[in-house]
Amino acid sequence: MALEDRNEAWRDELRKSISGKERTSTPRVKMNELDAKIRARSYDEVNQGLTEEQARKEATRCMDCPNPTCMEGCPVGINIPGFIKNIERGEYVEAAKVLRQTSALPAVCGRVCPQEKQCESQCFYKLKLKKEPVAIGYLERFAADFERNSGKMEAPQTAPKNGIKVAAVGSGPAGLSFAGDMAKLGYEVTVFEALHEIGGVLKYGIPGFRLPNEIVDVEIDNLKKMGVKFEKNTIVGKTIGTKDLEAAGFKGLFVASGAGLPRFMNIKGENLIGIMSSNEYLTRVNLMRANTKESDTPVLRGKNVAVIGGGNTAMDSVRTALRLGAERAMLVYRRSEEEMPARLEEVHHAKEEGVEFMTLHNPIEYIGDEKGRVTTMRLQKMQLGEPDASGRRSPIAIEGGIIDVPVDVVIVSIGVSPNPIVPNSVAGLEVSAKGTIVVNDKLQSSIPTLFAGGDIVRGGATVILAMGDGRKAAAEMHKYLSGN
Amino acid sequence: MYKIVDKEFFSENVVKLEVEAPLIAKARKPGNFVIVRVGENGERIPLTIASADEKKGTITLVAQRVGVSSTKLTDLNVGDELTDLVGPLGKPTDIEKYGTVVCAGGGVGVAPLLPIVEGMKKAGNKVIVVLAARNKDLIILEKQMRELADEVIIMTDDGSAGKKGLVTNGIEEVILREKVDLCVTIGPAIMMKFVSLLTKKYNLPTIASLNTIMVDGTGMCGACRVTVGGKTKFVCVDGPEFDAHQVDFDEMMMRLGAYKELEKEDLYKIGK
Numbered sequence: 001m002a003l004e005d006r007n008e009a010w011r012d013e014l015r016k017s018i019s020g021k022e023r024t025s026t027p028r029v030k031m032n033e034l035d036a037k038i039r040a041r042s043y044d045e046v047n048q049g050l051t052e053e054q055a056r057k058e059a060t061r062c063m064d065c066p067n068p069t070c071m072e073g074c075p076v077g078i079n080i081p082g083f084i085k086n087i088e089r090g091e092y093v094e095a096a097k098v099l100r101q102t103s104a105l106p107a108v109c110g111r112v113c114p115q116e117k118q119c120e121s122q123c124f125y126k127l128k129l130k131k132e133p134v135a136i137g138y139l140e141r142f143a144a145d146f147e148r149n150s151g152k153m154e155a156p157q158t159a160p161k162n163g164i165k166v167a168a169v170g171s172g173p174a175g176l177s178f179a180g181d182m183a184k185l186g187y188e189v190t191v192f193e194a195l196h197e198i199g200g201v202l203k204y205g206i207p208g209f210r211l212p213n214e215i216v217d218v219e220i221d222n223l224k225k226m227g228v229k230f231e232k233n234t235i236v237g238k239t240i241g242t243k244d245l246e247a248a249g250f251k252g253l254f255v256a257s258g259a260g261l262p263r264f265m266n267i268k269g270e271n272l273i274g275i276m277s278s279n280e281y282l283t284r285v286n287l288m289r290a291n292t293k294e295s296d297t298p299v300l301r302g303k304n305v306a307v308i309g310g311g312n313t314a315m316d317s318v319r320t321a322l323r324l325g326a327e328r329a330m331l332v333y334r335r336s337e338e339e340m341p342a343r344l345e346e347v348h349h350a351k352e353e354g355v356e357f358m359t360l361h362n363p364i365e366y367i368g369d370e371k372g373r374v375t376t377m378r379l380q381k382m383q384l385g386e387p388d389a390s391g392r393r394s395p396i397a398i399e400g401g402i403i404d405v406p407v408d409v410v411i412v413s414i415g416v417s418p419n420p421i422v423p424n425s426v427a428g429l430e431v432s433a434k435g436t437i438v439v440n441d442k443l444q445s446s447i448p449t450l451f452a453g454g455d456i457v458r459g460g461a462t463v464i465l466a467m468g469d470g471r472k473a474a475a476e477m478h479k480y481l482s483g484n
Numbered sequence: 485m486y487k488i489v490d491k492e493f494f495s496e497n498v499v500k501l502e503v504e505a506p507l508i509a510k511a512r513k514p515g516n517f518v519i520v521r522v523g524e525n526g527e528r529i530p531l532t533i534a535s536a537d538e539k540k541g542t543i544t545l546v547a548q549r550v551g552v553s554s555t556k557l558t559d560l561n562v563g564d565e566l567t568d569l570v571g572p573l574g575k576p577t578d579i580e581k582y583g584t585v586v587c588a589g590g591g592v593g594v595a596p597l598l599p600i601v602e603g604m605k606k607a608g609n610k611v612i613v614v615l616a617a618r619n620k621d622l623i624i625l626e627k628q629m630r631e632l633a634d635e636v637i638i639m640t641d642d643g644s645a646g647k648k649g650l651v652t653n654g655i656e657e658v659i660l661r662e663k664v665d666l667c668v669t670i671g672p673a674i675m676m677k678f679v680s681l682l683t684k685k686y687n688l689p690t691i692a693s694l695n696t697i698m699v700d701g702t703g704m705c706g707a708c709r710v711t712v713g714g715k716t717k718f719v720c721v722d723g724p725e726f727d728a729h730q731v732d733f734d735e736m737m738m739r740l741g742a743y744k745e746l747e748k749e750d751l752y753k754i755g756k
Contacts, residue, residue: 194570194700194702195570195700195702196521196528196567196568196570204700204704232568233568233569233570234507234570235570235571235573235702238511238571238572238573239507239508239511239570239571239572240507240511241511259704260702260703260704260721261703261704261706261718261721262704262705262706264706264709264716266716270716271709271710271711271716271735271739273738273739273741273742274742276705276706276707277705277706279704279705279706280699280705280706280707283699283700283704283705284699288527288528288699289525292525294525295525295527296523296525296526296527296552296553296556296750296753297527297528297699298743298746298747298750299746300742300743300746371738371741372735372738372739372741416704419702419703419704420703420721421702421703421721
């Protein structure tokens, strides 16, 4: 197609229009952000996006490499130079179309993908010039936002309906991306969701200051325009069995039921009032809107809030605590900042907003008052030793290094295990010792018509990896169902 | 969807609602619960299923008016719809032939006890039901229980119906009289705690169905965690029924109070 073909005349002209030296000497664009002091008490989106001028200038930095290494870093295989060059020539809606060829959720990915570990880490600038990479994520967001605000948003073209029914279990990033690809191929897709809103972790997990719910809703509406049906309040394995779905004519099932049981540390006092999982805390605020007066769902607002963990969910939780009015929002992590799995941008934003980083500390006990409410966390000071199985230097307790810190809310954000409902309810489904669904390299389970992806297979990963799984499962299920 | 087709007041604050939910009516088993939500700002609250009519495609819920969310629910009338309803959740009751089973219920806990009594009876057990309440007006489902059970013992705090005394007095009477193989108890946490203490004394295996705070109800948030046999369990997916003798009821009662103060602030929403 002309839109993303590197050999098109317009693209060739564009490449010649600016010298390579000029392109590489342009500094990387800076994201426009709300002021840290103001945003730390507001739910408005922190990143304000790029202006048209900023985006076009940043797009000129992309060298339009003949072998774009950046694409190798993208789990959904976006044609990166293809969309960026459309931005450079000023065709923003076309740029968004290129994104939509492979991604059902470009406005989401542009906001939450760990680009520094994926596409941007493989950028020519980074690999060869040792310079800051092209801001691929910012540009992706720019194109998707422009398209949405232009009123020219068109759902991608779908193949003629083939009359074959398939279902996704879970409406998070994996399920949505699967649904988009299958709808494009002409399948009749139904997405089943356990909660009362569509979007999975994009709704209950990621806070509005990072990903506004309206953005997710627009992407979901797009899928509806493509013919995808959504069934809320339906738990496959409980409300309706996989056998029932088979009997109703579904030929393939993609299980993307995501994260389940939150992990706790099993230390003394962990069930005291005020100690909860990040899933609970974020669900209360993001899905149930407990931060608003109108909501019937309560949330504990602490003065001294500690979040345990170093991932993106921990960052989301600690920044939420600030927005709920915490005077002291602490992030407690047993390793050093270098080992933190969170996106760099989130760490940076959290610090700017006033989060106190207590790295190399690990909770060992919680102490409460007579009503059972937590009042104190006891922390063990740590130091880094030899690298462990994950390749990161493992934390070791410093003997005698124990401190007590006053807290009234503690959010435990040390990971989740897979959702147990589908693994427990489907006879003959092979499940690992960790509770994940076992799949082959085609994402196919021990039941040939059942494919699975996202956290239910990976046991805790990112939005974009889940989306990559959704795409792959769609392609593989299509092959399987069409007899190839 | 989720239309209310019948409503009945069991007492001033206890309401029975029959709701259209064909898939749940078909899939539910004794012991299962649902999550309901009333209004776009509504809270997700867990309620145990009292009965189901697969042919009509309805389930019956019994709710007690306590705070904002339960008032919004119990204020709904026939023809109104629940905003959201999802289930059946939790593990079903282990129904099998035990011999003699004592089913002891208090408050609205009597409602979810009904399908268990029915199931236990069908499985060939002798079923003795002990219903307890503060007074005569608060005894619910007595007629239905009498139709199903071999014997129904009523206990009231003031003696206005049945015998004067607590649920534990009723259970103990049966234990002293005949061999009992299993006790199932559903009611307020404090009641289940004392039932558990009593039956432990007699080495009588006892199952308690716990009703803790939940948000999603599908094993995602961990709000419902309880300590059972020294280990943390999630009521929504590991329960709601557990070996009562292993449950840390004191911790459970403490955790039930987590939002008490915040809930008081919200009472203006129902004009209080």
